Amino acid sequence: MEKETINWLQLVKYLNNPQDTALEQQVRQWAAASPENEATLLQVQQLWQLSPDLKILDQLDTKNAIARLQEALPEDETVHHLPARRYHWFRVAAVIIPIVAAASWFFYHSGTVTYKEKATLAAIDSLLLPDQSRVYLDKNSRVRYPERMQKNRTVIMEQGTAYFDVATQTATPFVVKIGQSSITVLGTTFNIHLENYRIGVTVKTGKIRFASGHTNAPETILSAGEGLHFDPATGSLEQYNAINSNADAWITHELVFVDAPLSEVCKKVEALYQVKINLRGKIPVKKLNATFKNNKLEEVLEVLQATYPITVVHRNREITITGR
Structure with a gap:
């Protein structure tokens, strides 16, 4: 130019x-x-x-x-x-x-499109888009979206974590752009986490199409319960089973575990309840199958103690789990 x-x-x-x-x-x-x-x-x-x-x-x-x-x-x-x-x-x-x-x-x-911005700082917030789709923004997150969405349903994800509940509208696809990459959907719920330009996507319902933006890179189709990690710097893309990822627990307040090891369960409990869990002693190999929805931390710990041969000590924001 x-x-x-x-x-x-x-x-x-x-x-x-x-x-x-x-x-x-x-x-x-x-x-x-x-x-x-x-x-x-x-x-x-x-x-x-x-x-x-x-x-x-x-x-x-x-x-x-x-x-x-x-x-x-x-x-x-x-x-x-x-x-x-x-x-x-x-x-x-x-x-x-x-x-x-x-x-x-x-x-x-x-007749071009005018974009507006929505950003959060220290609190979670939500945004109802003009097409009736809803976006939930975690702390320190930012998106841009069209002021009108009759012909353009492209949202720009710039920072943080967002959960999208997309209104079904077959005439115009819903697109989320993250740098050179993009996600295209028709009607679904999914979570995006953006950290240091690395992109994490998990699908809760429906289906999405992920385009990395890299030359000659194939598009990736994700269905409910699937996820991916993409690094724009290297072009590496990892697709995985996201049933136990609970990436959207920050907004749904729901933890779902299917044949999940105790170590993985503890990581997800740490993230949702903002606590530190220390695992000590002999770690049980038994897998957990459970769903927690709007449960208090004490209730989750009681279920773990009833399921595994462990003792649980909870002091302030730190929890010690010891295998027996």
């Missing part, structure tokens, strides 16, 4: 249509070509995040704005003679006005 006026429109299209992987790759390659390009892309992204609140766009005469900028720019392209403050103003104006002009043209002539 060379620095031409049309490329501001390409950047606007990229920000407004993140599911266009070909355009995304083109922009990323251009940004990686030089530190200047990377800095420009960052400026555009920051301005774009503020753009929904800029009511001035409704009255902006973009043609005259660009004309005034061209008149203000010096004929001599040498910049070291300009005062620092004036040069800084030119740089800011040169970035902002083409973006505003492109955004104004793009919004009013292309």
Whole structure:
């Protein structure tokens, strides 16, 4: 991408249509070509995040704005003679006005999609999407979604963990994008965990199609009770039986175990109840088959003690389980 006026429109299209992987790759390659390009892309992204609140766009005469900028720019392209403050103003104006002009043209002539953002900090929250799908966000999670979803049902997963309960709508598939990867569904419930760019997906009901975004990599179909781990850095993908993963327990408050070893049970109990469990002595080999739904921690420990030859000591947030 060379620095031409049309490329501001390409950047606007990229920000407004993140599911266009070909355009995304083109922009990323251009940004990686030089530190200047990377800095420009960052400026555009920051301005774009503020753009929904800029009511001035409704009255902006973009043609005259660009004309005034061209008149203000010096004929001599040498910049070291300009005062620092004036040069800084030119740089800011040169970035902002083409973006505003492109955004104004793009919004009013292309009928493009406007994305909104939902983020959580220290508490779990939920979001009802315009298509009546519901997204549950764990702590420190963030997604972007279309303001209207009649023709576009693409949600951008940017951070954290989210549980999706997708409304069935056969006409338009529901898509979740995570970086270069994507998940396509028609109606299902599934969980996504994003950590250090690594993606974890488990399906509770229905079926999804996972596309890693890597060249020549086949798509993966996951049904209920299946999961996968994908590392974009290496391209490695691991598919597994997710019946005992309980990845969505943070929102469902349900633990399901099918022939699960005690060590695995303890890890899931630790994660859900935010405690530390120490296993000592002879660990029983017997597998657990049980379902806990909205149970108190003490109730879960009582079931474990009745099932296995163990003693359980519970002090504050630490539990010691000793095999007999």
